[in-house]
Amino acid sequence: MLQRPILIGGVGLAFALWFLQGWRESLAHLGEFSLMGAIAIILCLWLFGKYRPKQQVQELPVNRETVEKAIAQVQVVVDRLETENHPTPELREKIAQLEAQIDRQEINLAITGGKSVGKTTLLQVLETQPQQRKLCLSETAALFSEVETKTDIEALQRAIASDLILFVTAADLTDSEYQTLQQLLAAHQRLVLVFNKQDQYLPDDRAVILYSLQQKMQPMLAAEDVVAIASAPNPLKVRQHQTDGAVEEWLEQRLPEVSALTQRLEYILQQEAQQLVWATTKRQAEELKVEGKVILDGIRRDRALPVVEQYQWIAAAAAFANPVPALDLLATAAINAQLVMELGAVYQQKFSLEQAQNVAGTMGSLMLKLGLVELSTKAISTVLKTNAVTFVAGGAVQGVSAAYLTRLAGYSLIEYFQQQEEAIDSASGLNLDKLGQTLQNVFQQNQQVAFLQGFVKQGLGRLLPAPQPQLNQS
Template sequence: MLDSWHDSIVQVSEFGLLSALAIGGGLWLFQKNRPQARVEQFDIKLVERADVENAIAQAEVVINQLVQESENHPAIGYLREQVNQLLLDLDRQEIKLAVTGGKSVGKTTLIEVLKSNWQATIKQKFSFYETAPLFIKASDNSETDVVTEVETSDFVLFLTNGDLTDSEFQTLQQLKAANQPVMLVFNKQDQYLPDERASILLSLQQRTQGNLVATAVSPLAIKVRKHESDGSVQEWLEQPAADIQQLTQQLSKIVTQQAQKLVWATTWRKAKLLKAEAKNWVNGVRRDRATPTIEQYQWIAAAAAFANPVPALDVLATAAINAQMVMDLGNIYQQKFSLEQAQTVAGTMGSLMLKLGLVELSTKAVSTVLKSNAVTFVAGGVVQGVSAAYLTRVAGLSLVEYFQQQEIALDSGNNLNLEKLRQTLQNVFQQNQQMAFLQGFVKQGVKRLLPEVAVEKAVG
């Protein structure tokens, strides 16, 4: 056998031998540097109990703000129940393990194997949850819904059958951004040749920074051939045992070292989500109060510009943004402004609208709509009046959008973020540029500025 092996080696060129040695060395290094079972490698924030209690308290602040601004709001009871549940979750002993991934990656089989071969060997209580398959494009929201569900679990096993696709990588990044502990499981590794398997493992390790294990939860059957003494041959298929040793070792160490902190991290995430949900309700109440305020000031601006039409765009922009509207909207959103500060904000917004070209664009858009009716178009000041109303509306909605991004009950009226305000102005302007909206808005403006024309047109 040695002679045969020696003859084979002689036939290998020097380059081929060096290549073989390099591949062998790489495989040895990969095995040597295989990620160890240290939970610190998961690159997440494992919070303490005090952090969770503080997050719950912050959610309660927002809920109390909702009670203050809308005492009988229908969501208050539900939000209070969620706070109570979070307080109970602080001492929860059961670990919730989610198994997710694309279609046919082995999620169901993995859960069955873990339940039968591993769960009984540890003292920690576990509940397993299998998500719906990702990346099947059943609907636009299906994948988002699954990821949202996963984020309420204490730990996630993310299964893949090969190197990561872009969709898989983006989902992993999303879970990481949500501070969700995730382990990538390369399943069905037995279906690859050894060199292919090593290449995929190395790629996965580099992209996940070591949060990786390889398994074969349902290995391919192996053909067994037995030669009898009489010369006959018998063949049959044998099913190898599941290869999950690396996974169970990692899970066992994680549970032993960090079970309670995993529960706290989940509760902390839920508290953050509850705070955001409560803030959305508060913003909804405030927006209902802000809308009539914006409409009041937009028609005031329209009447003023109609009565005293001016061709200068800068004057039009300044007239469209009333400092008193800034103060009134600030009061609704708990952003206190003095008159001087409100005037500064109004001037700043007018300047931004000019620099962004919004005043000129809105005037042209209003003119285009009005040209369809010669009677209203030739009436002096109508273009300026409707344009002023439109710009006032854009400015008001931009302030509302900007204020909604601020912390609840935060007095930051004198700390205006101009870059964020500029982006908000652009976004709101684009959202209100649809022709159907403009036609309806112009028609409404004409009715207010020229009621006799509107009546004549209706009679005609």
């Protein structure tokens, strides 16, 4: 990965210089050089940029305080669930388990990797090695099936749940292995990359593969965390010449060559054992927080959706009764401000009336700026044109559009509030970039033709009086 771009880039530049030598011969050659030289330089820069190692984000070390803070955040979510009249004894039990794990002494080590790389043999070898600290060794199912299955996902999840991972490979990294290693490191997982079965290669080839692995993983993984072993070396043929001239041959089983790995594990366990436990506990707390928040968001969403539906039809009735040529999203400012206040109350976001009006006005400005008002009105007008009677009805477009845009505002606030960790104290606390992106996402989700047709039909059913059956006159 590191040598190829240099080679290609060098060839490209040499090719460009070759054109440069003949540039005086003709202007046509000059033009050709300019084009090819520029292409070669751009190609070289692109390759260097593509294969330049990514900078590793240096994180603050996990300590007891950060773990306790993560558990406290889970406690906040559970407390909020109980205020919503939703008891969660299972979550509280898991919180107690997390608190008990902070001082755990046992280290959970998972061995993972693809098929036939020697995971089981390595597990058996490590179980026979003396350890100063208690290790709980486990092996995951083989990764990288031809078709990704549930087993692959479970194996990866099991590895991530451990304190330390031994990722085993029997050759240079494949693309799938490299992507998985990146995924594990992105999850802040401590791991050691183990090059197993090195005895199957010539000494020079072993060194090349080990160096390649170390280079590919920089700076994500320290060179010391990439080790070469042979957990089950091939038997060695021994030949013995007897005094009578006879030759006796046999295969002699060799001992495992795992000293590089055991020494690295010993160092990690001496220096990082407590950090490993804290890091795992913190990850589990964050996962538990997500689990609780999903439940909390579901409860609040069930309460918020009827509020949005109620106010969208109130806004529709107000616009239909008093249609205006130029539709303003917040033609009924009091209605939309009240919607903001009620949704805020559902999501524990307290707004005064003035703040709610500011939020409603901000959302209206964003919708105009993003062009959502014009696009929505055109889409609804197109649907209404399929029925001449409803299209000519005064205020039908304005009424349905007001309902649709109020729905967008309400759904966007729901999505936005679900992403917040802390209460918003004022309208100025809104993240306009995030709110604008949320508006666009909600708009795209509600632009399907089938949905618009159903929404328009529902709106007309509420705005226009139902036709009265004609009575037969005798």
